[in-house]
């Protein structure tokens with residue numbers, strides 16, 4: 345699917361257990377190889393909201409998804425609690441956002457959705473910048489490419505080692521080197537560095 349449909353990014357949803365974390369880690373590794381951008385990690389079934397004692401019970405352990413997000417340097421976008429309302433609602437085909445809009449579960453969904461939307465927006469601008477850089481570079485003549493590169497001796501030196509005959513390469517081929525570095529040097533574009541969010 346990753347190869348045929350344009351994707352904004354992958355959202356990793358996992359549960360706190362170590363088993364689930366390692367499955368998620370493998371999936372992340374796979375999408376990484378396919379060069380699919382990763383939006384972040386959401387943890388489902390993070391804890392049970394107990395109506396008897398009003399405490400959070402961490403039934404499946406704690407911190408599995410956060411561990412993944414740190415390991416893969418991805419933003420952590422939210423924790424969704426276990427809640428009997430979610431189960432009742434699912435049986436009726438009604439999401440908790442509708443049946444209990446003011447519940448902590450609904451709030452958790454809203455917070456996670458906001459973070460996901462923010463990451464989509466970041467991803468969109470990143471893709472736009474990349475497309476612009478690509479158009480600029482591929483539109484230059486060979487002479488112009490050489491001239492552009494000569495202004496950046498460090499990058500030039502670097503490309504000589506990593507990408508011989510760089511001047512004949514397309515942007516897509518240069519991408520294999522280090523797109524962020526090239527974009528920064530040639531066009532002064534600073535790629536957005538997403539900061540992990542925990543809200």
Ligand SMILES: [Zn+2]
Pocket residue numbers: 394395396397398399401
């Ligand atoms: Zn309890």
